[in-house]
Amino acid sequence: MNYFIPLFKKSTGIVLGLIGSLALGIVPAKAINIGVTPPRFHIDMSKNTTRSQSIRVLNLDSKPVELKISVQSWVMNEQNQLQAVSPQEQSLEQWIVFTPSKFIVPPGGAQTIRFTIRPRVKPQAGEHRAVLYIEEVAKQNPASKGVDIVAKVGVAIYGYVGDIKRIGVLNAVKVDTKKDTLNAVFDISSQGNASVRLNGQYAIWPAAKYPGAEATKPIANLDKPGAKVNEPVADAGFLPATPVLPASRRQVLLPITKKLSPGNYVLDINGELNGVAIKKNIPFTVPINAPLANNTNTQTQPASQKLRNSLKNPQHRR
Template sequence: MLKRATSLVLSLVSAIAFMVPEAIAMEIGVSPPRFEIKMDGKTKSQSIKIVNMSSEPVEMQAYVRNWTLNENNQIEEISSTEQSLDQWIVFTPSRFTIPPRGTQNVRFAIRPKVKPAAGEHRAIIYLEEVPSANAGSQAVKAVGRVGVAVYAYSGDVKRVATINSINVDAKSTAVQAKFDVSNTGNAHVRLKGQYAIWRAANYPGLKATQAIPKDKSKLPANVISVGDLDFAPILPAMRRQLTLPIKQKLPPGNYVLDINGDLSGVPIDQGIKFTVPVANTSPVTPRK
């Protein structure tokens, strides 16, 4: 738990489950991490399973919020509208206690109050720890919460996105690739797949490369590094910069960033050349 020298603080120990298979906080496991639901008049109720993995009981409360992603791809809560999904979600229970090693299901359903506009509607169902009533005013206490993203779709859903550019910044202390992506559709898109770093002199070209099996114990010759592309979603009518840090330290030289990915159904196959320069170091002048 995070510590705060205050009486009671809300801490966003919030695993808004965009990319992880299971969101965990406060020794609480939540599954599934997100929902994608078609609103067709036959929508069934859904269930979130919450597991208390600790040896103590935990009291929790559930509530729903409208949200978006800011320019830094961080979640921001925003005001509700008549078309926002948070206005249409009903759930039970809203407050509950889970015994040690126990489980609890929170069930919810979508009941639109107006005719949904075509496309995507979003909400977050937060599951938040309720602080103990026995905590004194001087107690050091943090409150955690975990959020489950809910996407609901109505009518003609269009996922239309474009990669405007992919650039590699190799001049800073850490090499990173930046993807400039625009979404002109009415539902979110995701860029997924795999990247590989090749030595430029031995790069066989786009048509000769493909995704490298994850269970491969040894990388192919002249492949320096391999990793996954798994970014936050790009929401409708947004243009965002997605940053991919290259964790492996690359010595000076010429390389190719080979992309074998998928942008919500559209194959992405690109090779971006870049050079890691020799570090510029200035001689140290001795102190007199």
């Protein structure tokens, strides 16, 4: 995980649980006026000096908020959704000690959460994963007839032991125009003992104006607020950073939510898969009857940028 996540606005009758940048490397999470930083950790567990870490929680609201902490083991299922799993002897969850476990952050205030990794047994070589959840404590309201609403964010923690080998293979890339939303589909295998993920940018060109893969370059300052995509590029954004866990093969989706007129296009990719350059162009055709998404933020917030800010809802509680 690049790790963890933003708390998102509360909706009536549900519990929100986003493991937000699970390996994505996003900016400090913000939601319901809460900020959490950093969003993730990569820790070399062979170095004792790096096992103690801290997380900063900011309350940007005008009201106090009460929060509690928990830790959970996780994997990614075949739908690339975070899935909680029961801890085993070699689970990083078993080795994380944190403080405080429950606290109140005053309006405009901050709280530091400290955690340390203390293995109970000799860690096996490879990647170990856990998520530290920061969860809002539901307020007791006897008069309320609805379901308590809480928000939950997660900070991804990766621990590494021994010789780490990230071996990512991009088996294929295609653009699927047959479903309700256009999707670029990246077929990725992770053949080492640690997660791999994409990094870089994509751009969508009208086929008639595409200059060729060797002539295109990453767009400068695309991650800055108000960034604009100049014509003839129809859309641009960041590649999905969804992690592909060791010894697995997954299809990672990049939803193309920009409304494209029917016609021929080229998906141009300037990126890498764990250090291995990816320079590809994938022609595709938007049919006349294609179901197109309505996206009003076509210039400043491309679909992939939204994807970088959160993973799928894990929908799990301890």
